[in-house]
Every structure is written in C-alpha cells, then in structure tokens.
Amino acid sequence: MIVTTMKPEAKVSRALPFIVTVVILVLDQLTKAWVVANIPQNTIYNSYLGDFISIWHVRNTAIGFSIGASLPMVAKVILFIVVPALLLVAMCVFVYRTKELTTFQRWTVAALIGGGAGNIIDRIFRSDWVVDFISLKVYGLFGFERWPTFNVADSTVVVAGILLIISILFGKKPDRNSVVDKKEHQIK
Numbered sequence: 001m002i003v004t005t006m007k008p009e010a011k012v013s014r015a016l017p018f019i020v021t022v023v024i025l026v027l028d029q030l031t032k033a034w035v036v037a038n039i040p041q042n043t044i045y046n047s048y049l050g051d052f053i054s055i056w057h058v059r060n061t062a063i064g065f066s067i068g069a070s071l072p073m074v075a076k077v078i079l080f081i082v083v084p085a086l087l088l089v090a091m092c093v094f095v096y097r098t099k100e101l102t103t104f105q106r107w108t109v110a111a112l113i114g115g116g117a118g119n120i121i122d123r124i125f126r127s128d129w130v131v132d133f134i135s136l137k138v139y140g141l142f143g144f145e146r147w148p149t150f151n152v153a154d155s156t157v158v159v160a161g162i163l164l165i166i167s168i169l170f171g172k173k174p175d176r177n178s179v180v181d182k183k184e185h186q187i188k
Contacts, residue, residue: 014096017110024114028152029121032131041128054135058149059128065148081123088116102174105167111160118153 006014039045039057047054062069063080071079095101095109122130132149139145 014106017095017106018092018113019110020107021110021114021117024111024152024156025117025121028115028118028156031133031152032118032122035131035133039133045133050137052137054137054146055133056135056149058132059126060130060132060149061128064154076123081120084116085120088113088120100174102167102171104171105164105174108160108164108167111156112164115153115156115160118151118156 035045035055035057039055041057041059044054044056060066060069062071062076068076068079091109091113095106095113101109119130130151132151132154134151134155135149136147137145138147141147
C-alpha cells in the first residue's frame with residue numbers, strides 16, 4: 001500500500017504564502033478602523049495631488065460598483081457572505097494541497113484570499129457593511145468622473161487577480177518533477 005504524507009518542510013513551504021493573507025487582512029482592517037474612528041460617514045477627509053486622490057468615508061452594502069445593493073438582506077447574506085466565504089475556504093485548501101500552482105501563483109492567490117476575507121469581515125461585523133475610503137479621479141474614463149470608492153481589500157483583489165491571470169497566461173508552468181516536489185512527499 002502506498003501512503004503519501006507531506007514532510008514538515010513541505011507543510012511549512014505550502015503554508016508560508018498565507019503570511020501575505022494575514023498581512024493584507026490586518027492592513028485592510030487597520031485602515032478601515034482608522035477611517036471609521038476619524039472620518040464621519042459620507043465625509044471627505046482630504047485630497048491629494050489636486051483632487052486626483054481623495055480620502056472619504058463611504059459604505060457599500062453590496063459588492064463592487066454597488067452591484068446587488070437593492071437585493072433583499074437574505075440574498076445579500078447568501079451571495080455576499082456565505083458563498084464567498086465557502087470559496088475562500090476552498091481556495092485555502094487548494095493553495096495548500098495543489099502542485100498545480102507556481103510559487104508566485106500561490107502567493108498571489110493568498111493575496112486574493114486576504115482581500116476577499118477583509119470585505120467578508122466587514123459584511124459580517126459592521127452594521128453598514130464594507131468601509132470604502134479611496135477615491136480616484138478618472139476624468140470621464142468609462143463614464144466616471146471618479147472611480148467608485150474602494151479600500152485596501154478591493155485593490156488587493158484587483159491587483160492580485162490581474163497578476164494571477166497574467167501568470168497563468170504567460171508564466172511558466174509548475175515543474176512537478178522539481179527537487180521541492182520530490183522532497184515534498186515520501187512513500188511509506
């Protein structure tokens with residue numbers, strides 16, 4: 001009978017990308033806590049580079065671009081908390097167990113998990129849901145004078161998602177015969 005077990009070193013290397021998950025989650029929650037404590041809701045705090053970047057405290061009771069804001073609360077809980085939370089758990093398991101990702105892709109997916117978890121935490125624990133505070137002037141791009149307000153979690157999800165897509169399309173494939181993978185499992 002062949003039983004494969006992951007060596008302790010392999011377990012550590014598989015879990016290491018989750019450091020970025022924790023860092024993003026902490027940074028996201030700290031910035032949101034600062035905004036809530038220091039800026040009244042629906043108030044502009046300050047603008048930088050003229051008015052290109054503005055910091056203001058707004059809430060989003062849906063997902064990106066306020067999609068789903070008019071849904072009943074039960075639908076919001078299922079679609080914006082339960083389903084994403086299950087997907088994040090599945091992503092954690094996948095990142096930890098799979099050999100199908102490069103090291104860069106593991107770290108990128110871990111960043112996506114951190115960003116996604118940041119907004120889920122807001123949806124669960126904040127009465128007015130997700131705290132958004134970064135506003136960029138986009139000068140009419142896509143019909144917007146200002147881009148919809150966002151936060152650290154949102155920007156992490158977007159940047160990590162773009163990097164992941166680029167790495168999948170143009171990056172090298174994981175080498176399942178590498179020294180790391182050979183050391184990862186022992187046959188008993």
